[in-house]
Amino acid sequence: MRTMTAGPTTIRTMRDRLWATVTNRDEHSAAGIVFSALDDGMDAEAVLLDLIAPVQARVGTEWAANRLTVAQEHAASAIAERLIAALAHRPAVRARPRLGRITVACVEREWHVLPARLLAEVLTLRGWHVDFLGAQVPTPHLIAHLHSSTVDAVALSSSIPTRLPAAHAAISACKAVGVPVLAGGAAFGADGRYAYLLGASAWAPDARGAAGQLADGIPGPSLTDGRQQFDDLPHLGDQEYTLVARAQGQLVKQVLAELEKGFPAMAAYSDRQRERTAEDIAHVVEFLTVALYVDDDELFTTFLTWTAGILTARRVPARSLGPALEILGTELKDFPRATRILGQAQLALAGALTTPGRNPGAPA
Structure with a gap:
């Protein structure tokens, strides 16, 4: 089997062509690009890791920036999986x-x-x-x-x-x-x-x-x-993770209830808006819980700033995360590690929101 690897310019050109086909849901043309690369001497591992994988990574980046819908992201991912399967079954690359x-x-x-x-x-x-x-x-x-x-x-x-x-x-x-x-x-x-x-x-x-x-x-x-x-993980001995994990559902309900008291405009939310708000809060609580599991502030702060970027890209005020963190802090005031993690997240979020020209959650 030939193992020639394409040069950087050729790889970039092929990635751009593959990107265009998968985002247009043109699986047949996408397969043609992959098979042509193999026929031209590009080794199969390079096709997988230097062609298909970077295009799929771009799919995730574009979804996060709200330039691809969830349906488009799913369609592109499905095409990538079928391309890998088709490549795997070509006798010449086995x-x-x-x-x-x-x-x-x-x-x-x-x-x-x-x-x-x-x-x-x-x-x-x-x-x-x-x-x-x-x-x-x-x-x-x-x-x-x-x-x-x-x-x-x-x-x-x-x-x-x-x-x-x-x-x-x-x-x-x-x-x-x-x-x-x-x-x-x-x-x-x-x-x-x-x-x-x-x-x-x-x-x-x-x-x-x-x-x-x-x-x-x-x-x-x-x-x-x-x-x-x-x-x-000896820190698990303080039972904070266990107690917060068991209370996740109740914490989400409490945060929603307190937000409704503090923000009367939520009363006018549609069922879909309320559902999305509950989902966002559930994700915040879930990430806080796993941050307690590994005892790492950065895991939670990274998630919060990333979420702020996702919300900003979708024209949802990222500042809405602040009140949710404050309510969680009140509910978990007797949990020292949770209090520390939430405090660090509030500082990181405030910094991200006040940095001129920066999209919260984007790479620094």
């Missing part, structure tokens, strides 16, 4: 398994499957035998699979930080049965801090990095790695 066996899976409640799928295909191209379990794999099912298969490692993917408690359970369970875990995906932080905090054997920022680490070998778990999760 590699004969000659290395070990890797299980690739998304953590429970994680539906963003594309990063895991890209890794699975890259590993297959490099000669690994890959068991790709797909999106939203409950931990008991993952462990049952490991008991029935001999694998060298589990590659665990998660894109949303609120899945970190589930990721922790999966990592702990895999290591308890003697299987090392390579974590990857945006949920684990740009520097992998949450992967290491939760006990992962290794972390990689992207598919190439993950493939390289697996090729070098990941050390297996030690005999002490079957310890309880509280030993990994």
Whole structure:
């Protein structure tokens, strides 16, 4: 198989063409661009990681900026998944398994499957035998699979930080049965801090990095790695996470009720507006809860400033987040870590909203 890689100018041109086809929902033309790149000598891994993946990342960026609708984002993502599947089944790009066996899976409640799928295909191209379990794999099912298969490692993917408690359970369970875990995906932080905090054997920022680490070998778990999760995260002993997690629904109701008292205009909201407001508050409470789980202020402040950017792009006043944080602070005044996290978020939000010319949530 040829392994020529296209130059930067050619790659940019192909990305622009692929972007135009997927946003126009022209799957046939998108497939033509991908297959032509292969026929012209671009290696399959480069097609996956330098062509398809950046276009999909742009889809997410454009959705966040409100330049693509949810339906357009879903359609583009579906085309990307089918392009990967079509590429994977072309005989010319298949590699004969000659290395070990890797299980690739998304953590429970994680539906963003594309990063895991890209890794699975890259590993297959490099000669690994890959068991790709797909999106939203409950931990008991993952462990049952490991008991029935001999694998060298589990590659665990998660894109949303609120899945970190589930990721922790999966990592702990895999290591308890003697299987090392390579974590990857945006949920684990740009520097992998949450992967290491939760006990992962290794972390990689992207598919190439993950493939390289697996090729070098990941050390297996030690005999002490079957310890309880509280030993990994001793701060959980204060019960703040547990109590706030149990009260999430009630906290959302309380914040909504207090907002209605303070903002009479909410009485005129349509059912759809009320539903969206409740969803936004639920996300705030959920991210606060996971920030308590990992005891990291930055996780919550990053989410808040990102949310402010999303709201601003949709012409919703981002300042509406401030009162919600104040109400949560009152409700959780007896929780020191929650109070600290909310205080830091209020400062970060105020700074983002007062920076001239800056869209809150945009990269600094």
